[in-house]
Amino acid sequence: MSPILQWFFRNRKTGEITIAQAPNLVLWVVIxxxxxxxxxxxxxxxxxxxxxxxxxxxxxxxxxxxxxxxNPWRRCLGGVVLVYELAILL
Incomplete structure (x- = not known):
């Protein structure tokens, strides 16, 4: 895996690659x-x-x-969802 992709997907807490995680309480409520x-x-x-x-x-x-x-991937994912929701609201 290229260094840029490793940086983008590397979990800053565990050092492992993190693309998806188990839902937290807020996401369970949304589901x-x-x-x-x-x-x-x-x-x-x-x-x-x-x-x-x-x-x-x-x-x-x-x-x-x-x-x-x-990681940056999760932060970008949150940003995309926020922009989408704000676009729908406006």
Whole structure:
């Protein structure tokens, strides 16, 4: 693997290559809200609440990855998700 790719994917805490990680609590909330919204797609207050939880959770997760990501890849991933969510909101 080239030195640039090693730098991009190398976990700064463990020294191993990290591309994906187990979901943290915020991402689990996003996953559950997304599945419930997918199962319950009818318009109404509950669907709106699930959508707010889903999108808000993704913004929180993205900010967490930007500031506390273990490598540049994870930080870029958080940045892309944040830009996407902000583009949808605006």
């Amino acid at each position: 559950v809200a997304g599945v419930l919204h997918w199962i319950w797609p009818w318009p109404g207050a509950s669907a709106m609440v699930l959508d707010i939880i889903f999108r808000g959770g993704l913004v929180v997760w993205a900010l967490d990855e930007i500031f506390r990501g273990v």
